[in-house]
Amino acid sequence: xxxxxxxxxxxxxxxxxxxxxxxxxxxxxxxxxxxxxxxxxxxxxxxxxxxxxxxxxxxxxxxxxxxxxxxxxxxxxxxxxxxxxxxxxxxxxxxxxxxxxxxxxxxxxxxxxxxxxxxxxxxxxxxxxxxxxxxxxxxxxxxxxxxxxxxxxxxxxxxxxxxxxxxxxxxxxxxxxxxxxxxxxxxxxxxxxxxxxxxxxxxxxxxxxxxxxxxxxxxxxxxxxxxxxxxxxxxxxxxxxxxxxxxxxxxxxxxxxxxxxxxxxxxxxxxxxxxxxxxxxxxxxxxxxxxxxxxxxxxxxxxxxxxxxxxxxxxxxxxxxxxxxxxxxxxxxxxxxxxxxxxxxxxxxxxxxxxxxxxxxxxxxxxxxxxxxxxxxxxxxxxxxxxxxxxxxxxxxxxxxxxxxxxxxxxxxxxxxxxxxxxxxxxxxxxxxxxxxxxxxxxxxxxxxxxxxxxxxxxxxxxxxxxxxxxxxxxxxxxxxxxxxxxxxxxxxxxxxxxxxxxxxxxxxxxxxxx
Amino acid sequence: xxxxxxxxxxxxxxxxxxxxxxxxxxxxxxxxxxxxxxxxxxxxxxxxxxxxxxxxxxxxxxxxxxxxxxxxxxxxxxxxxxxxxxxxxxxxxxxxxxxxxxxxxxxxxxxxxxxxxxxxxxxxxxxxxxxxxxxxxxxxxxxxxxxxxxxxxxxxxxxxxxxxxxxxxxxxxxxxxxxxxxxxxxxxxxxxxxxxxxxxxxxxxxxxxxxxxxxxxxxxxxxxxxxxxxxxxxxxxxxxxxxxxxxxxxxxxxxxxxxxxxxxxxxxxxxxxxxxxxxxxxxxxxxxxxxxxxxxxxxxxxxxxxxxxxxxxxxxxxxxxxxxxxxxxxxxxxxxxxxxxxxxxxxxxxxxxxxxxxxxxxxxxxxxxxxxxxxxx
Numbered sequence: 001x002x003x004x005x006x007x008x009x010x011x012x013x014x015x016x017x018x019x020x021x022x023x024x025x026x027x028x029x030x031x032x033x034x035x036x037x038x039x040x041x042x043x044x045x046x047x048x049x050x051x052x053x054x055x056x057x058x059x060x061x062x063x064x065x066x067x068x069x070x071x072x073x074x075x076x077x078x079x080x081x082x083x084x085x086x087x088x089x090x091x092x093x094x095x096x097x098x099x100x101x102x103x104x105x106x107x108x109x110x111x112x113x114x115x116x117x118x119x120x121x122x123x124x125x126x127x128x129x130x131x132x133x134x135x136x137x138x139x140x141x142x143x144x145x146x147x148x149x150x151x152x153x154x155x156x157x158x159x160x161x162x163x164x165x166x167x168x169x170x171x172x173x174x175x176x177x178x179x180x181x182x183x184x185x186x187x188x189x190x191x192x193x194x195x196x197x198x199x200x201x202x203x204x205x206x207x208x209x210x211x212x213x214x215x216x217x218x219x220x221x222x223x224x225x226x227x228x229x230x231x232x233x234x235x236x237x238x239x240x241x242x243x244x245x246x247x248x249x250x251x252x253x254x255x256x257x258x259x260x261x262x263x264x265x266x267x268x269x270x271x272x273x274x275x276x277x278x279x280x281x282x283x284x285x286x287x288x289x290x291x292x293x294x295x296x297x298x299x300x301x302x303x304x305x306x307x308x309x310x311x312x313x314x315x316x317x318x319x320x321x322x323x324x325x326x327x328x329x330x331x332x333x334x335x336x337x338x339x340x341x342x343x344x345x346x347x348x349x350x351x352x353x354x355x356x357x358x359x360x361x362x363x364x365x366x367x368x369x370x371x372x373x374x375x376x377x378x379x380x381x382x383x384x385x386x387x388x389x390x391x392x393x394x395x396x397x398x399x400x401x402x403x404x405x406x407x408x409x410x411x412x413x414x415x416x417x418x419x420x421x422x423x424x425x426x427x428x429x430x431x432x433x434x435x436x437x438x439x440x441x442x443x444x445x446x447x448x449x450x451x452x453x454x455x456x457x458x459x460x461x462x463x464x465x466x467x468x469x470x471x472x473x474x475x476x477x478x479x480x481x482x483x484x485x486x487x488x489x490x491x492x493x494x495x496x497x498x499x500x501x502x503x504x505x506x507x508x509x510x511x512x513x514x515x
Numbered sequence: 516x517x518x519x520x521x522x523x524x525x526x527x528x529x530x531x532x533x534x535x536x537x538x539x540x541x542x543x544x545x546x547x548x549x550x551x552x553x554x555x556x557x558x559x560x561x562x563x564x565x566x567x568x569x570x571x572x573x574x575x576x577x578x579x580x581x582x583x584x585x586x587x588x589x590x591x592x593x594x595x596x597x598x599x600x601x602x603x604x605x606x607x608x609x610x611x612x613x614x615x616x617x618x619x620x621x622x623x624x625x626x627x628x629x630x631x632x633x634x635x636x637x638x639x640x641x642x643x644x645x646x647x648x649x650x651x652x653x654x655x656x657x658x659x660x661x662x663x664x665x666x667x668x669x670x671x672x673x674x675x676x677x678x679x680x681x682x683x684x685x686x687x688x689x690x691x692x693x694x695x696x697x698x699x700x701x702x703x704x705x706x707x708x709x710x711x712x713x714x715x716x717x718x719x720x721x722x723x724x725x726x727x728x729x730x731x732x733x734x735x736x737x738x739x740x741x742x743x744x745x746x747x748x749x750x751x752x753x754x755x756x757x758x759x760x761x762x763x764x765x766x767x768x769x770x771x772x773x774x775x776x777x778x779x780x781x782x783x784x785x786x787x788x789x790x791x792x793x794x795x796x797x798x799x800x801x802x803x804x805x806x807x808x809x810x811x812x813x814x815x816x817x818x819x820x821x822x823x824x825x826x827x828x829x830x831x832x833x834x835x836x837x838x839x840x841x842x843x844x845x846x847x848x849x850x851x852x853x854x855x856x857x858x859x860x861x862x863x864x865x866x867x868x869x870x871x872x873x874x875x876x877x878x879x880x881x882x883x884x885x886x887x888x889x890x891x892x
Contacts, residue, residue, distance in 0.1 A: 339759055358754060360750075362746070374740060
């Protein structure tokens with residue numbers, strides 16, 4: 001291990017930020033941030049959603065220009081105008097959404113704009129492959145240089161991003177939420193790789209909100225809260241509880257698993273459901289999946305993205321056609337009904353909150369009205385009762401603590417957590433027997449996460465049946481009565497949360513079957 | 516929620532007049548100013564005196580018969596703008612306005628010339644028949660979209676040529692006036708023309724009807740459930756679909772309503788303004804396309820559309836007067852019209868992009884994460 005080298009005064013730090021400030025209108029996203037990252041250290045930047053982490057990284061990588069403050073890299077003051085400037089001094093960024101050409105090979109992606117030449121204009125692919133192979137071997141980044149990116153798993157694509165940075169001789173790697181898209185196994189691979197990179201002489205800046213990852217690999221942690229640095233701690237000398245308190249500005253005791261109760265009669269019944277793929281691929285996205293969810297039950301669905309859980313949900317809510325099988329709610333078959341008719345039986349909080357779950361240019365009031373506009377309370381003979389519609393909106397805004405200036409504000413002005421409260425509030429207010437919810441807390445700050453969890457449990461306790469799809473295994477373990485694991489479109493296992501672990505779930509998710 | 520205390524909410528939506536003042540004061544006036552400057556440059560480049568040209572334009576539009584002609588022209592322009600904007604608000608692009616007008620004008624004039632009955636009733640029936648024809652013509656495009664997956668954008672555009680051909684054929688061989696020197700029908704009988712109003716120097720009743728239609732649409736948008744639903748479809752069709760709206764049916768309905776307005780405008784043009792249906796005249800006015808441009812300025816706001824239609828009508832009338840008075844070609848007015856549209860459209864885009872970060876400020880982190888390619892967590 002390279003060991004902690006505390007940014008001692010004698011060694012010039014690799015990266016030093018002084019008083020970095022960025023404002024957007026009246027909002028200060030970053031308020032006089034000081035940050036020092038020493039050579040060969042893994043430095044975690046932690047904070048809730050909206051704490052300003054991404055703004056900070058955008059300035060560091062030249063995507064945004066600071067309003068005030070200085071950026072020093074290896075002892076030299078920098079004024080990045082764009083990411084190319086940042087690359088030139090040895091910074092490399094791995095974004096959460098990969099910046100890769102899917103239809104090109106790994107090597108073509110890695111050498112893009114830095115193509116090694118041979119005999120003038122000829123690109124030296126063999127030489128590049130050899131170089132990539134060597135980098136990959138040194139850091140345990142095994143990936144076939146000639147494979148096309150679209151054939152790779154998410155974890156492998158991320159390695160390609162890392163290779164891209166290394167190939168450009170980046171000695172400071174910045175990773176934005178690198179584990180958000182990975183399975184538990186891939187996560188531990190990545191963390192191991194980060195350690196090796198550090199030991200090989202590189203410096204890692206790594207944005208996360210997962211404290212266990214910070215504790216596992218980071219040397220140093222800087223905590224942001226509402227745009228300010230609230231703590232900078234050596235990981236060896238801190239604890240998750242302390243960091244968590246720093247992050248939220250209050251003490252949050254890690255929540256225990258929710259109390260479970262025996263589910264009642266079956267409410268949602270999915271039988272032998274087959275759904276075609278939405279992409280061009282052959283075969284089925286969802287292959288003979290059968291599920292039964294009882295009243296007062298939360299059935300969690302765990303799966304790596306693209307293993308059929310999206311299609312399962314879309315088929316149930318009527319946004320995707322089914323190939324065969326049946327779907328019933330309280331004994332009524334719904335698979336032949338239109339989306340409109342199905343929505344009289346089920347509430348749905350989609351993963352894509354902006355694309356499907358709301359209309360950004362419409363007001364919050366208009367967003368909250370959807371689905372209620374023809375109820376007798378709000379509508380008589382086709383006339384909208386506008387006073388009642390406003391009361392309806394304000395009532396939900398109050399009950400769900402949606403932070404906004406006005407019900408007339410556009411939905412696009414809401415933060416991730418508040419938009420999710422709009423969706424959840426609207427859907428739960430309809431008091432329907434079934435709730436389908438995808439990624440309820442993705443991109444939502446910690447305070448709102450807890451609130452959303454409570455609402456889901458309350459709905460369950462009221463006798464609702466919930467189908468919960470989430471990439472956060474801890475969330476599934478906490479909320480679910482049972483967890484169904486999907487892999488390659490099939491049901492790989494159904495387990496009780498108390499009788500399983502993240503590791504076991506990860507195994508099923510990656511294709512192992514119940515023994 | 517600790518932040519909850521800061522949520523102070525206004526109890527009503529922004530009043531209409533506040534919005535009008537804000538929009539007209541900022542966006543509209545600066546767009547007009549920029550267009551004016553560009554217009555001066557173009558005029559100067561064409562070798563005419565800008566002051567002379569603009570004063571001729573203005574006086575042409577507001578003096579003598581100018582106001583009456585402007586109002587008369589604003590009816591078909593505004594009407595066709597509505598025919599475009601009504602389906603457009605739910606995301607349907609109706610490029611078939613011209614065909615709807617031509618066929619509406621054809622059927623309207625057949626009814627007005629040949630139908631028996633009391634004259635006022637025949638006049639009303641003629642316009643309603645024109646509307647029905649335009650609606651049926653648009654319905655074909657809707658059917659093509661939802662049954663055969665033919666894009667409305669293409670079918671409505673191409674059906675204009677078919678409509679023109681049908682109209683030409685029928686006028687030439689079946690319903691035309693054999694004695695006329697052109698391919699034309701008989702003139703509309705005097706008692707079956709749209710009556711004029713004594714006020715405003717003899718503008719037709721159609722102006723009043725159009726104003727009523729604009730008011731009805733405004734009320735419909737704000738007060739009717741169907742108006743709410745069509746606006747939501749326009750904002751985000753996926754959201755509307757997810758919310759359980761029958762998006763396809765709704766869009767078809769709106770396209771058909773747009774077609775009906777187009778057909779009515781066509782019929783009205785013949786029985787209220789041209790008084791004789793000469794093949795090619797309706798197409799020649801290009802009102803359908805001027806209306807489309809007007810609608811693009813404010814597609815969701817019928818009142819703004821009406822005002823813009825008036826402005827464009829004035830520009831065209833002033834242009835013709837300018838040509839008479841100064842010898843500067845009237846097509847210069849069309850150039851100015853084009854400049855205004857371009858400036859308005861770019862202004863809208865420009866305003867949006869410069870305001871965007873500020874508007875999303877509370878969520879700046881997420882926004883910028885997207886620029887950087889990632890979502891903040």
